[in-house]
Amino acid sequence: xxxxxxxxxxxxxxxxxIASSVLGLALTIGSCSGGAExxxxxxxxxxxxxxxxxxxxRDFAARAGELEAATSTLCGxxxxxxxxxxxxxxxxxxxxxxxxxxxxxxxxxxxxxxxSPKVNFWxxxxxxxxxxxxxxxxxxxxxxxxxxxxxxxxxYLLFGLDGGAAEDAAIVAALEGRRCEYLRALTAYxxxxxxxxxxxxxxxxxxxxxxxxxxxxTFASVQASSGVxxxxxxxxxxxxxxxxxxxxxxxRDGGVLQLGEQEDRLGGRSLADAHxxxxxxxxxxxxxxxxxxxxxxxxxxxxxxxxxxxEVAAAFDAVHAAFDALGDQTLDQAIAEDPEGVEAVYQAxxxxxxxxxxxxxxxxxxxxxFNPTDGD
Amino acid sequence: MRATTDARSPRTxxxxxxxxxxxxxxxxxxAIWRIAFGLLLAGNVLxxxxxxxxxxxxxxxxxxxxxxxxxxxxxxxxxxxxxLFGAVFVGGLAIAHGRHLRLAAAFTFVxxxxxxxxxxxxxxNHYYLxxxxxxxxxxxxSASRGEVPHERxxxxxxxxxxxxxxxxxxxxxxVAKLRADWLFEAEPLTTWLVRHTxxxxxxxxxxxxxxxxxxxxxxxxxxxxxxxxxxxxxxxRFAFAxxxxxxxxxxxxxxxxxxxWLMMVNATxxxxxxxxxxARDTIAKRRARASDAPSGSDLASESIVPSGAxxxxxxxSNRVRLAVPLLGILxxxxxxxxxxxxxxxxxAGDPLWHEQGxxxxxxxxxxxxxxxxxLRVVDAEGRETIVHPREELTPLQLRMVPTQPDLxxxxxxxxxxxxxxxxxGEVRVYxxxxxxxxxxxxxRLVDPNVDLARxxxxxxxxxxxxxxxxxxxxxxx
Numbered sequence: 001x002x003x004x005x006x007x008x009x010x011x012x013x014x015x016x017x018i019a020s021s022v023l024g025l026a027l028t029i030g031s032c033s034g035g036a037e038x039x040x041x042x043x044x045x046x047x048x049x050x051x052x053x054x055x056x057x058r059d060f061a062a063r064a065g066e067l068e069a070a071t072s073t074l075c076g077x078x079x080x081x082x083x084x085x086x087x088x089x090x091x092x093x094x095x096x097x098x099x100x101x102x103x104x105x106x107x108x109x110x111x112x113x114x115x116s117p118k119v120n121f122w123x124x125x126x127x128x129x130x131x132x133x134x135x136x137x138x139x140x141x142x143x144x145x146x147x148x149x150x151x152x153x154x155x156y157l158l159f160g161l162d163g164g165a166a167e168d169a170a171i172v173a174a175l176e177g178r179r180c181e182y183l184r185a186l187t188a189y190x191x192x193x194x195x196x197x198x199x200x201x202x203x204x205x206x207x208x209x210x211x212x213x214x215x216x217x218t219f220a221s222v223q224a225s226s227g228v229x230x231x232x233x234x235x236x237x238x239x240x241x242x243x244x245x246x247x248x249x250x251x252r253d254g255g256v257l258q259l260g261e262q263e264d265r266l267g268g269r270s271l272a273d274a275h276x277x278x279x280x281x282x283x284x285x286x287x288x289x290x291x292x293x294x295x296x297x298x299x300x301x302x303x304x305x306x307x308x309x310x311e312v313a314a315a316f317d318a319v320h321a322a323f324d325a326l327g328d329q330t331l332d333q334a335i336a337e338d339p340e341g342v343e344a345v346y347q348a349x350x351x352x353x354x355x356x357x358x359x360x361x362x363x364x365x366x367x368x369x370f371n372p373t374d375g376d
Numbered sequence: 377m378r379a380t381t382d383a384r385s386p387r388t389x390x391x392x393x394x395x396x397x398x399x400x401x402x403x404x405x406x407a408i409w410r411i412a413f414g415l416l417l418a419g420n421v422l423x424x425x426x427x428x429x430x431x432x433x434x435x436x437x438x439x440x441x442x443x444x445x446x447x448x449x450x451x452x453x454x455x456x457x458x459x460l461f462g463a464v465f466v467g468g469l470a471i472a473h474g475r476h477l478r479l480a481a482a483f484t485f486v487x488x489x490x491x492x493x494x495x496x497x498x499x500x501n502h503y504y505l506x507x508x509x510x511x512x513x514x515x516x517x518s519a520s521r522g523e524v525p526h527e528r529x530x531x532x533x534x535x536x537x538x539x540x541x542x543x544x545x546x547x548x549x550x551v552a553k554l555r556a557d558w559l560f561e562a563e564p565l566t567t568w569l570v571r572h573t574x575x576x577x578x579x580x581x582x583x584x585x586x587x588x589x590x591x592x593x594x595x596x597x598x599x600x601x602x603x604x605x606x607x608x609x610x611x612x613r614f615a616f617a618x619x620x621x622x623x624x625x626x627x628x629x630x631x632x633x634x635x636x637w638l639m640m641v642n643a644t645x646x647x648x649x650x651x652x653x654x655a656r657d658t659i660a661k662r663r664a665r666a667s668d669a670p671s672g673s674d675l676a677s678e679s680i681v682p683s684g685a686x687x688x689x690x691x692x693s694n695r696v697r698l699a700v701p702l703l704g705i706l707x708x709x710x711x712x713x714x715x716x717x718x719x720x721x722x723x724a725g726d727p728l729w730h731e732q733g734x735x736x737x738x739x740x741x742x743x744x745x746x747x748x749x750x751l752r753v754v755d756a757e758g759r760e761t762i763v764h765p766r767e768e769l770t771p772l773q774l775r776m777v778p779t780q781p782d783l784x785x786x787x788x789x790x791x792x793x794x795x796x797x798x799x800x801g802e803v804r805v806y807x808x809x810x811x812x813x814x815x816x817x818x819x820r821l822v823d824p825n826v827d828l829a830r831x832x833x834x835x836x837x838x839x840x841x842x843x844x845x846x847x848x849x850x851x852x853x
Contacts, residue, residue: 038573038583215574222574242764254759254800304570305815354748358810358818361746365567 039303041226042213044287044295048103048229049201049209051294052283056100057197059290063093064194067154068187075180078172087158087267093190094151094269098276100197102236102284105228106208106218107200115200117146118193122263124152126160133182141189149186150193152264157183160266230297230356230366233281237353244274245346249335259332268330275323278349282316297364305363312360315352322348394699397536400529403519404652405644406538407474407528412641414472417484417506420634421465430461433498438768440495441777441786443735444833449493460487471513481513496783497776501740502635505545508713512537515705533699535649537706541713542642543603548717548738550599555742557728558596562588563814564744565595572629598622606646619643630741723837729813729821729844731780732837747821749778749809751791756801762808763791778809781822781841788828805829819845 070086097120100108107113118141125147132139132148141149157179161171175183199205211217212225219225242251248270250257262270283289287296301309322345326334334342360366424430434457442449452460467484471477489507492498516537519528557563566588573583581587598618605615620643623636648654720733727734728743751763765774765787777783788805795803807822819842822828826840 038570038580041574223571238764238766242762242766246762251762252764254755254761354810354818357748358746358812362567362744362812362815365571365744 039300041300042215042222044297044300045222045225045229046209046213047287047294048284048296049212051287051292052289052296053100053103054198054201054209055289055292056096056103056280056283057194057201060093060096060100061191061194061198063089063096064187064191067093068184068191071154071183071187075175075184078175078180080168080172083158083168083172083175090151090154090158090267091269091272094155094264094267094273095276097151098273099280099283099289101239101277102233102280103229104236105232106212107197107206110218113196113200113206115193115196117150119150119190120152120263121146121150122152123260123265124148124156124160126156129153129156129182133179139182139185141185149189151190154183154186154190155264155267155269157186158267164266226300226364227366229284230361230364233284233297234353234357234361236277236281237349237356240274240277241346241349241353244270244277245331245342245349248331249339249342249346251346257335259335262331265330265332268332270331271323271326271329271334274331274345275320278316278319278323278352281352285312285316300364301360304365308355308359308363312352312355315348315355319345319348319352394703397533397703398531398699401532401535402650402653403528403530405647405649406519406530406535408652409538409641409644410474410477411472412644413509413638414468414470414480416634416638416641417468417471417488418465419468421461421468423633424461430457432770433772434491434494437495437770437773439773439787439790441497441773441783441790443493443496443499444782444835446493449490451494457491460491463487464491474519477518478514478516481510485510485514495773496735496780496786497773499735500633500635501545501738502633502638504736505541505638506634508541509538512541512709515702517702530649533702533706535645537710538642539607539645540710542639542645543607544710544713545639545738545740546599546603549740550596550601551717552737552739552742553592553596553599555728557814558592558742561814562592564742565592567744567815568630595622602643603646606643609648612646616643616647626741724843725841726844730838730841731782732841743779743813745779745811745813747778747809747811749784749787749807751788752806752808752824753791753795753800754804754806755795756803761795779811779821781838782833784809784822785828785831785833785838788831789833792829803829813844816844816846 067086067089070082070089074082074086104116108116125145128145128148132144147153157175158171160166161174166174201208203210208218211219212229213222215222215225219228244263246252247261248258252258259265263273264270283296285296285298287294287299298309298312301312322341325344326338326341329338331342424433431454434452435454440451464484464487467480467487470480471484473480485507488503488510492503492507516534517531518534519530553559558565562585566585569582569588569591573579575582602615602619605611606619608615620640623640626632627636644651717737717739720727720737720739723730723732727739731743749765751765753761753763755761765777769777769787773783777787784807788807792803792805804827806824806826807828808824809821810818811821812818821842823840823842828840831838831840
């Protein structure tokens with residue numbers, strides 16, 4: 001009996017040893033089998049940094065420089081023509097900046113740079129801007145409230161006298177003395193921050209592009225940085241839908257419109273900025289910016305589940321179609337005159353968010369998570 | 377004339393089982409395990425503190441979702457949370473120290489379990505295990521002086537109960553893997569492993585589906601068999617090596633926190649109770665051989681007393697009197713432990729999808745689900761408000777709530793109460809969201825036409841959960 005038990009136990013041990021050997025052999029064979037190479041996420045991230053992120057911020061810095069020059073010209077010779085010119089450059093600057101929304105990570109949100117509240121903290125507090133203009137102390141924008149600096153404050157000075165009701169002539173007439181001094185300071189400050197974005201992302205500076213691609217520094221790994229990039233796509237879509245369209249449209253307030261809660265109500269670009277935000281998502285998705293094609297998240301999906309790609313493309317098309325259907329209207333005008341059209345934009349962006357957050361997230365094995373707590 | 381006692385009568389058999397369970401065994405293996413277990417608990421508190429999770433998970437949340445039946449549990453403020461974590465830390469150290477073990481276990485059980493019951497979104501199987509182990513340590517006899525000089529002893533039931541508790545985790549975790557998704561689609565491992573394709577050496581391998589299949593089947597076989605392999609003396613060392621390798625691999629690949637380390641420590645419970653003494657003796661023998669000195673004793677059996685001798689844990693009558701309620705408690709406990717994992721099958725549909733009866737069932741690492749959720753609130757005047765969970769949920773809650781129907785319901789009730797408190801009158805609350813399980817095409821998880829404000833939480837089937845459509849899994853293809 002005792003011997004039988006020993007033999008059984010010996011057989012069990014031998015079986016286990018054989019099983020583990022077979023598994024080990026299988027793993028060895030598998031490792032040598034040379035299957036298809038997995039998708040290179042580091043290459044995608046590197047490409048996004050060089051093809052989309054850095055060029056966008058360089059364009060933003062260039063536009064910010066033009067805005068600084070245009071406001072200098074405006075203040076040097078205030079007229080409706082120089083005001084119109086400055087407004088055009090302002091719109092162009094916003095357009096580019098809005099296309100950086102899908103990679104508003106790293107220096108945008110993280111200390112010590114944390115550039116977001118220095119560039120685009122909205123909506124503007126008009127009373128705080130007027131306080132700064134009325135003050136007699138020297139202008140120190142680092143110490144100024146985020147609600148009184150950046151693009152929203154510039155927009156207020158270019159568009160917003162008397163709550164946006166003033167004639168252009170009145171705005172031009174008011175642009176003198178401390179008001180112009182503050183406008184110049186704002187645009188110079190904006191240009192410096194735009195340069196900071198470029199420096200933060202470029203290899204000569206903090207090299208966030210390198211950190212992102214190699215999964216180092218701020219990013220724990222390539223897996224983590226891939227997740228951050230993807231999550232920002234989803235977040236941007238959600239933010240456009242919920243905050244930039246839905247909130248002014250009254251979605252969060254029982255249908256009561258919140259028109260003051262727009263990103264750029266005075267400049268009339270709230271809708272255009274929201275559309276540019278979606279283009280930003282698409283730039284990262286396709287890996288393409290300014291006609292330069294790189295590797296995007298779409299390539300990652302094509303490597304993982306190509307059948308899903310047309311659905312995402314259709315979702316982007318639907319969003320563009322919905323925005324285009326509103327034409328050149330401001331968000332105020334669209335809400336007043338074409339609420340169905342605004343609703344269509346809202347729903348189209350929601351559909352895009354859903355396909356990204358649910359289906360694409362599964363296909364790419366990216367858990368949309370923000371907190372590395374334990375799991376089991 | 378009195379009838380002779382039938383040795384096979386149930387009463388006698390029970391008595392024999394009882395006596396068997398009361399045989400004293402050396403407490404040295406339990407001491408080693410206890411020290412490691414206590415230090416793990418204390419260390420985990422430090423880890424939470426260092427990572428900021430004490431604040432993020434227990435102080436910052438604007439809303440919490442207590443486990444069903446525990447809504448009455450007070451939610452402590454920041455100071456209270458700090459005190460509870462501090463108590464777990466001190467309790468862990470006290471357990472490691474070992475003096476007044478049952479008191480220390482009870483002292484740790486209360487704050488630990490309190491914290492775990494506060495929010496379903498933080499539920500983890502291994503924290504449930506910790507609570508159960510602490511509860512067992514509270515009622516099980518702890519070490520006392522044995523017959524052998526300098527050798528502390530515990531009744532065998534202490535070791536048996538702890539082994540059984542750990543064994544049930546592995547076994548039911550294995551049973552839970554006997555599902556089509558796990559075995560025939562290798563999900564969710566296919567999804568999870570491809571996240572690590574940039575890992576050194578093995579990275580490229582993790583993109584091959586056969587690896588996910590091999591890992592799925594190996595994981596299932598491991599869970600189902602490891603307890604028996606650990607129990608058998610001949611296979612124990614091999615099994616322990618596999619346990620260590622398995623848990624090290626899972627620790628490297630997945631964010632599992634305490635779990636792998638806890639289970640490696642727990643596996644030592646399956647060694648002979650005198651293994652530390654034997655290890656010490658073996659070392660002593662080797663040293664003695666080197667110096668031709670006599671070696672220490674060689675304890676060959678689990679029992680601390682000679683074979684056939686009566687169990688010497690105190691006077692027999694006292695032992696029996698104490699044993700009856702204890703064994704009754706343990707019997708009830710393990711009956712519940714055997715039943716709970718099966719309750720998920722009382723609900724219609726796929727438990728991976730509806731997750732009813734999923735907690736407290738050792739369904740470990742079985743689900744990869746993504747989801748979105750808005751709540752549509754309609755007030756008495758028909759005004760509609762969209763509530764976005766991101767407005768008030770923490771990142772962890774934001775990840776958990778949309779994927780778990782009972783959490784969707786709990787959040788809907790919170791929003792209902794909030795709106796009604798803000799003076800909106802009686803409101804209706806509808807869930808608007810989609811989910812995907814293991815790469816299946818997205819679909820509704822919750823019926824968007826059901827007013828969740830009127831639905832009650834409970835153990836009954838939730839008919840407003842939309843059944844999982846079809847069975848095709850397309851992840852990673």
